[in-house]
Amino acid sequence: MSMKETIGPDKVGDSFRDRHSNTSAKGKRNWVYALKPNGKLYNYRKYLSWFYFLLFFALPLIKVNNMPLVMFNFTEGKFILFSKIFWPNDFFIFAVGMVALIIFIALFTVIYGRVFCGWVCPQTVFLEFLFRPIEWAIEGSPAKQKKLNNGPWTTDKILKKSLKHFIYFIISFLISHTFLSYILGIDEVIKIIREPLADHLPMFFGLLFFTGLFYLVFAFVRDIVCTTICPYGRLQGVLFDKDTMQVSYDYSRGEPRGKMMKNKQQDFGDCIDCKLCVQVCPTGIDIRNGVQMECVGCTACIDACNDVMEKIKRPLGLIRLASENEIALKKKFRFNGKVKAYTGILIVLTVLMIFLTITRKSIDVSMYRVKGQLYQEIGTDSLGNLFEAKFINKTRDNLPFELKLEGIAGQIRMINAHKMILEAESLSDASFFVDIPRSEIKDRTTIIQVGVYSNGKKIQTVKAKFLGPFI
Numbered sequence: 001m002s003m004k005e006t007i008g009p010d011k012v013g014d015s016f017r018d019r020h021s022n023t024s025a026k027g028k029r030n031w032v033y034a035l036k037p038n039g040k041l042y043n044y045r046k047y048l049s050w051f052y053f054l055l056f057f058a059l060p061l062i063k064v065n066n067m068p069l070v071m072f073n074f075t076e077g078k079f080i081l082f083s084k085i086f087w088p089n090d091f092f093i094f095a096v097g098m099v100a101l102i103i104f105i106a107l108f109t110v111i112y113g114r115v116f117c118g119w120v121c122p123q124t125v126f127l128e129f130l131f132r133p134i135e136w137a138i139e140g141s142p143a144k145q146k147k148l149n150n151g152p153w154t155t156d157k158i159l160k161k162s163l164k165h166f167i168y169f170i171i172s173f174l175i176s177h178t179f180l181s182y183i184l185g186i187d188e189v190i191k192i193i194r195e196p197l198a199d200h201l202p203m204f205f206g207l208l209f210f211t212g213l214f215y216l217v218f219a220f221v222r223d224i225v226c227t228t229i230c231p232y233g234r235l236q237g238v239l240f241d242k243d244t245m246q247v248s249y250d251y252s253r254g255e256p257r258g259k260m261m262k263n264k265q266q267d268f269g270d271c272i273d274c275k276l277c278v279q280v281c282p283t284g285i286d287i288r289n290g291v292q293m294e295c296v297g298c299t300a301c302i303d304a305c306n307d308v309m310e311k312i313k314r315p316l317g318l319i320r321l322a323s324e325n326e327i328a329l330k331k332k333f334r335f336n337g338k339v340k341a342y343t344g345i346l347i348v349l350t351v352l353m354i355f356l357t358i359t360r361k362s363i364d365v366s367m368y369r370v371k372g373q374l375y376q377e378i379g380t381d382s383l384g385n386l387f388e389a390k391f392i393n394k395t396r397d398n399l400p401f402e403l404k405l406e407g408i409a410g411q412i413r414m415i416n417a418h419k420m421i422l423e424a425e426s427l428s429d430a431s432f433f434v435d436i437p438r439s440e441i442k443d444r445t446t447i448i449q450v451g452v453y454s455n456g457k458k459i460q461t462v463k464a465k466f467l468g469p470f471i
């Protein structure tokens, strides 16, 4: 195909869609040697990535009132967010939060395409701003890296490769320990490190496994995660429409592309076919072929092309964030029905999430009559039922409690009355009799209410069924 024939995605052959950009025609891996981008957007991403690294490595170290700021202890089903403990029975808040997050990402994708992948996703942030810069620093530019990889195993190559992979392994080791701090808390991780290895062998092998996994991902798998493994990436085709903003090449302005020649009148578009946009691409695609699944929206090609446009004194934005309709029909972005529907659902979920979090109780109580037990005759004029209550004290304090029968005559007789304390961050239970005068019992089953108090303050009212004789 001649240069003049390659004009716009509609006229370019679709053969590039037959396989991923990182796979050769023979099915082998095409290693992506990405050029270091330069420009405004790359700088913004760099500063953002520093902020993410700070957040990721510092969060497990932060404590408020001697409690971690965040902790996700899956093994114990205990989660701490902003130093507030969430228990398994708070899971509906997490479930609503997860659904809201998924819808938010879907909505964001419908409007802004895969910008999340390029600007926020930890895979991209770690690879592009930690692991790849180390590679550039040790092995040099993409051309030097290629030469080194294809060359014989000289002392220089052995030294460079060993140093790079050693640093990669250490960083992966740090990342896996940081992840463990999010699960067990930093104190527990420090304790594990200090204690003899033999006491924590399963943990040690687990850490080694995750260290190896991170190392493999960032040293070798790399862009395959984004183009083949990540399920979010695979969803793009369903979520995108012609109004989705994406990193796009303005083919109406750029084509026909052609090399600039000095002192020669040329009838070309703005693209001078320098291929810098391809060289900086971390997934190795040519965005001029049109929107592609492999594009992670990192915007590196926008920076590269803007730099070229500046040099050849043409308007910036030959590659820019734009929708297909904006490029093809010159239509501005508009809120379509799908975006409005997603926004509506998102608002409802967010309000529900805030409501659930605000109204979340610090002590949860459930109460039920002990199964298999009938009523007991208490004296001549009352009946008794044996009840059990379960308490979850989500606070960090041991709390005294008392139970009061409400709205009906009668009394509560505690079993183990000396143990009227709810231990901090624990599950407790209590057994007790509820005695009710016969005169109050009008049916086989009577609904009773019990008020739960702590330090004179009512925490909750719980209802239960009181069983009497057939009337």
Ligand code: SF4
Binding pocket: 118, 247, 277, 280, 281, 282, 283, 284, 285, 286, 287, 294, 295, 296, 297, 298, 299, 300, 301, 302
């Ligand atoms: S095409 Fe551009 S935005 Fe997409 S991944 Fe490549 S460099 Fe990043």
Ligand code: SF4
Binding pocket: 249, 254, 270, 271, 272, 273, 274, 275, 276, 277, 278, 288, 304, 305, 308, 318, 319
């Ligand atoms: S960087 Fe711009 S000018 Fe150069 S090939 Fe890409 S689109 Fe064309």
